[in-house]
Each structure stands twice: as structure tokens, then as C-alpha cells.
Amino acid sequence: MELTDKEQRMLDGESGEAKQTAMEILAALGRIYGAKKMIPVSSAQVAGVSYKTIGDAGMEYLEHMAASGAKVSIPTFLNPAGMDIQQWKEMGIPAGFAVKQLRILDAYHKMGIMASYTCTPYLVGIRPGRGEHIAWAESSAIAFANSVLGARTNREGGPSALCAGICGVTPYYGLHLDENRVAKVKVKVEAKLKSDNDYGAMGYFIGEKAGNEYPAFSGIKPDETQLKLLGAAMAASGAVPLFYVKGVTPEYLVSKDAKEIVFSESDLKKTKERIDSGEKPDLVTLGCPHASIEEIKRIAEVVQKKKPTCGFWVCTARKTKEEAERRGYGKIIKENGGILVADTCMVVCPLEEMGFKITGANSGKAAKYLPSMCKQKVAFGDIEDILYR
Ligand code: F3S
Numbered sequence: 001m002e003l004t005d006k007e008q009r010m011l012d013g014e015s016g017e018a019k020q021t022a023m024e025i026l027a028a029l030g031r032i033y034g035a036k037k038m039i040p041v042s043s044a045q046v047a048g049v050s051y052k053t054i055g056d057a058g059m060e061y062l063e064h065m066a067a068s069g070a071k072v073s074i075p076t077f078l079n080p081a082g083m084d085i086q087q088w089k090e091m092g093i094p095a096g097f098a099v100k101q102l103r104i105l106d107a108y109h110k111m112g113i114m115a116s117y118t119c120t121p122y123l124v125g126i127r128p129g130r131g132e133h134i135a136w137a138e139s140s141a142i143a144f145a146n147s148v149l150g151a152r153t154n155r156e157g158g159p160s161a162l163c164a165g166i167c168g169v170t171p172y173y174g175l176h177l178d179e180n181r182v183a184k185v186k187v188k189v190e191a192k193l194k195s196d197n198d199y200g201a202m203g204y205f206i207g208e209k210a211g212n213e214y215p216a217f218s219g220i221k222p223d224e225t226q227l228k229l230l231g232a233a234m235a236a237s238g239a240v241p242l243f244y245v246k247g248v249t250p251e252y253l254v255s256k257d258a259k260e261i262v263f264s265e266s267d268l269k270k271t272k273e274r275i276d277s278g279e280k281p282d283l284v285t286l287g288c289p290h291a292s293i294e295e296i297k298r299i300a301e302v303v304q305k306k307k308p309t310c311g312f313w314v315c316t317a318r319k320t321k322e323e324a325e326r327r328g329y330g331k332i333i334k335e336n337g338g339i340l341v342a343d344t345c346m347v348v349c350p351l352e353e354m355g356f357k358i359t360g361a362n363s364g365k366a367a368k369y370l371p372s373m374c375k376q377k378v379a380f381g382d383i384e385d386i387l388y389r
Contacts, residue, residue, distance in 0.1 A: 062107035307337060
């Protein structure tokens with residue numbers, strides 16, 4: 001693998017021990033995947049922020065990195081943490097968890113990483129352009145950046161994204177190369193998709209079929225929220241890092257011999273029935289991936305017309321929450337039994353330790369992870385359904 005002088009100096013330890021370790025990891029990854037060189041990246045997004053997902057070992061590793069002087073050299077930001085930093089007590093987060101969570105955040109801050117705590121950085125001003133190389137680690141954000149924005153990122157792990165943030169480069173392989181971005185699966189959508197939740201259900205179904213292939217859809221005209229839900233669900237039930245929608249995404253690269261999957265009305269109905277327990281939820285959680293201001297507006301309109309029959313969270317980025325409070329949506333949500341939750345989400349907070357057993361979600365990704373990561377039964381449906389069971 002060819003390294004520039006600057007990269008070689010990092011590898012030789014001239015820029016300090018932390019940068020040397022980070023460059024060693026990147027160079028090893030490059031060798032494994034056959035990269036010929038490194039490519040500069042404009043931003044890095046680090047996952048592995050919640051104490052629930054990384055535990056004591058992850059916390060101690062990050063504290064060691066911070067103590068050894070590791071510092072990021074490009075804009076680098078964080079995925080959701082395990083709690084809302086400002087209202088974790090109101091959320092019912094156990095104090096022991098909060099103490100460990102704050103140690104993790106402190107280690108990240110010492111490394112100069114932005115306290116964004118969101119899986120939708122593209123909704124709060126970090127929106128890479130078409131062809132821009134980045135190193136992101138949140139699976140739903142990767143799918144969105146590659147597909148909807150036309151940026152280029154592999155599915156980074158938390159540590160490799162952190163190394164990219166420290167060194168400002170990533171190995172040039174996989175989805176950074178145009179020739180590797182060709183879809184080999186076409187999806188003909190015959191089902192009539194009526195709601196955001198229908199896109200989540202379709203993503204759940206197609207992700208299982210596609211695995212780590214790149215599906216190319218035709219016959220749909222999703223808006224940005226629906227693209228977000230579709231990509232997130234496929235990245236969770238499968239490992240889809242890139243998808244295309246004919247006439248919607250900036251690129252549509254499909255192999256001539258791509259195999260075809262049909263998504264029918266019956267597939268939609270059966271998928272929704274399979275995911276939904278049919279039970280009344282203890283808590284409804286919306287905003288997976290983190291809600292946009294438009295989604296929050298819509299939720300506020302729905303609950304203002306009719307008060308939900310259970311409590312609910314709307315998970316979002318802090319910046320979006322502040323905007324929602326300014327516009328009065330936060331007040332409406334609170335008056336109708338909900339909370340605008342920032343910095344975290346239903347999956348990476350310790351929901352199972354907070355007494356909840358049945359959780360409602362309109363997102364395919366949340367529906368996939370709530371049973372395995374939070375020991376929850378799932379009530380899956382449109383917001384007009386799950387908020388009023
Ligand atoms: Fe984001 Fe949590 Fe869903 S990180 S994509 S809201 S599982």
C-alpha cells in the first residue's frame with residue numbers, strides 16, 4: 001500500500017503514539033481489503049457511544065486513547081449516547097448507568113469529538129455532497145449518505161471511524177470506488193406504500209433478502225423521511241450500505257444481469273403482521289432514525305387532535321429538539337403525554353432496565369433491534385395506530 005510522506009510519518013510515530021496506533025489500524029485494514037492507498041475524508045462519525053453497547057471494556061479503551069493524547073484532525077461527531085444528557089433523571093435512567101455514560105462522553109470530548117449524539121447528522125448541518133469521501137459508522141447514516149446524498153463511505157466500525165477522525169484518511173477500497181457501487185438486485189415495488197411505516201416494513205423485508213447487496217428500487221417516489229426509514233431498516237435486517245431509487249436518488253447504477261425481487265401487497269401485509277405483536281404498548285417510541293423537524297411537526301399535529309392512550313418519546317438530535325421547542329411542538333407533545341428526547345434513542349438507552357416490556361415503533365430498524373437489544377415485544381404500526389391502541 002502506497003502511503004504519502006505525511007501518512008508514513010504518522011505510521012513511524014512522528015506525530016505521537018495515538019496517531020501511530022490509529023494509522024497502524026487503518027493500514028492493516030487497507031492491507032486486508034486490498035486498498036492501494038489512503039483517501040482523505042471530510043468527516044468521520046463514530047458509533048459505539050452508549051455505555052449499553054460498549055460496556056466497561058469500551059469505556060476503558062476510550063479513556064486510554066484520550067489519556068494517550070489522541071485528538072481528531074477533521075470534523076468528527078458522535079452517534080446517540082445511552083441517555084439524554086440533560087434530562088436523564090426524568091427519563092428514569094439508572095444513576096449507575098449515567099455515571100459510566102458520562103465517563104465515555106468525557107473521553108470522547110477530550111479527543112475533540114463533537115457532542116452531536118445523533119444518527120442523522122445530515123439533518124443538522126453535516127450533509128456531505130455527491131462524490132465526497134467520508135468515514136461514517138452508523139449503519140442508517142451510511143445508507144443515507146451513500147444513497148440519498150451520493151457521498152462515499154464504507155460501513156465503518158466505531159474504532160475504524162475513530163482512527164479516520166484522528167488521521168483524516170481512510171483506506172481507499174469498497175464503496176469509495178465507483179466500480180464497486182453497482183447494484184446487483186433490482187426491486188420492483190408492486191405494493192401501494194401509503195405511510196412512512198410501510199417504507200420501514202418494506203426495508204425490513206428487502207434487507208433480509210438483500211443481505212449486503214445494494215437494492216435498486218423502481219415504482220416508488222419516497223420523500224426524504226421515507227428514504228431514511230427505508231435505508232435504516234435495510235441496514236438493520238440486512239447489512240445494506242447503499243441503495244438506489246429510480247428517478248429519486250442522485251445515482252442509479254444497476255448491473256445488466258441484476259436479479260429481480262418483487263415486493264407485493266401480500267409481502268407488505270405479511271411483513272407488518274410478522275413484526276407486530278398486536279399488543280398495546282407501554283411506551284411508543286418515534287424517531288428512528290432521529291426525527292426531522294417535519295416529522296416532529298406531524299407528530300405534534302396528530303397528538304394535538306387526539307391525546308394518545310400511552311406515553312411516548314420522540315427521539316431526535318438536540319439541535320432539532322431546540323428548534324421544535326422554539327416552534328412550540330415540544331409543548332404540544334408534553335401536554336399530550338410525550339417527551340422530546342435528545343442525544344439518545346429507544347435502542348441504545350437501557351429501556352429494559354426502566355420497566356418497559358412492550359414498546360411501540362413505526363420504524364423497521366427499531367422493530368428489528370428492540371427485541372434483541374432491549375428485550376421488548378414490539379407494537380409495530382403507523383403512529384395513528386400505535387399511539388391509540
Ligand atoms: Fe438512530 Fe437509534 Fe434508530 S441510533 S437509527 S434511533 S436505533
